[in-house]
Amino acid sequence: MSEVRTRFAPSPTGYLHVGGLRTALFKYLFAKNQQGTFILRIDDTDRERFVEGSVEHIFESLRWLGLEWNEGPEAGGDYGPYEQSQRFDIYHEYTDKLAATHALYPCWCSAERLDQLRKEAQAEKRAFKYDRYCLKHPKDLAEPHVMRFFIPESPLSIGWDDAVRGHVEVKTTDLDDFIAIKSDGWPTYHFSSVVDDQTMKITHVIRGDEWVASTPKHLLLYQAFNWEPPVYAHVPTILGPDGKHKLSKRDDAKSAIDYKNLGYLPEAVINYLASLGFNDGTEQEIYSPEQLTKVFSLERISKSPAVFDERRLDWMNGYWIRQFKLDELFAKVQGFWPAEAVAANDDFKKQVLGLVQERLKYFAELPDLTRFFFTDLPLDMKLVSENKQLKKLKSEELKDLLERSKTTLESSDFSVDDLSARLNKLLEETGQKPAVLFSLIRIATTSAPASPGLADTLAVLGKQHSLTRIDSWLAAF
């Protein structure tokens, strides 16, 4: 039996968007499900597109989500180096092998000539295929040249059993003599990934949909080397809100780090990402990362693309937030409190957090939800004049009600029980509906458009703050 080995091989050309992240997640889940090895490799042969800091960004993203790699940069392993930029000699060893069998041949064609051929192909409404001019007209090897892969006449067609899409087959005559080695001596993706996957003993190549068209080329490469190809699994794309195009920056596709900074939980992000294109056939919606690794299988990845719906992510994140014990949650929200809370002590903040836990979709909402606990908000008469219950009452009536509320509260010890009891009594005495009386007191003590339950809020706010705020409103009427 051979151990399952999957790899995530991003190129450091920018940030890691959610599509790439989900592909990484699937590779991770599959490896873990099979007690296999999850490998990180950095595909950095394209020096021109290299973006400073993106390697660190990749590390941070994977680690935040808990997708620790067993082999790769900073983790080590027996099949390194794990950066393609460090593997030049390895590629050349294999280039020489293939060149010796004429599976690779040099090509000196200029960009201009190739452009011309492409234009012709387009005009004749067919796919571009290199015409093998240099095969018949070789030049000096000292001249700058690329190495092309010679697509053989046989087999006539080549196919594979894709773990998610089933059997896929294409005619080799539709294939182009692709460039395997660039003129700068570095391999293209097709060549380097095949060599790396083979030498790193990758058993399952799980990757995005955009690679199915080049899989036949990779298969031919394996054949030329006389190597056994891995199992392929092509994962569908994640679409933007329009449901038509790949999720992109324009749809404010966020990176993992963006979600981290907004206060999303890695558990929820993983749960959501996995639900995009995978389910285990049951009606369960919530899965911990551990549960996911138990139930995951490539066969149950869906074939069709999924639209990224942030509202569902928000629901899931809120769900996960509600599952935590207060102390655990408190530790997680460090750094998200409003600026006004700097002086507040932990006990007080914990009480506040307890009141808003079930209202939080992500931690970045914390300041707006809790600011009034830490500072006096400006009086906004609109809160009263636009309240559908209170706007019916005259200013004097409101003032009178608030006076009586103040008197009631002054005699309370401000425990939740005592507050509830006194507030209920006041309801009877005034003959007011809770919708009127409680709204008034709530607005007068918080100056916020929304807040947690009245007695709870008052208890946490404390007697002194509550009463002075009522005084301010009294003066304003």
Add this chain to the structure above:
RNA sequence: GGCCUCAUCGUCUAACGGCUAGGACACCAGGUUUUCAUCCUGGCAAUCGGAGUUCGAUUCUCCGUGAGGUCACCA
């Protein structure tokens, strides 16, 4: 355009060829002593179209339509 692929509620998805096409998000209504939220109850809402195979098709076949991917010295 060539090649490859895909197609169930607005969205994520379930359904050995066989129940009234199920669940979740969102939305709407009601309930839990105010608001927001949670929670509970109910509601709205889908098999792209056409043939064929079959006693029976969301499921299998073909055609059409729509959509996506790819056709780089980028991955």
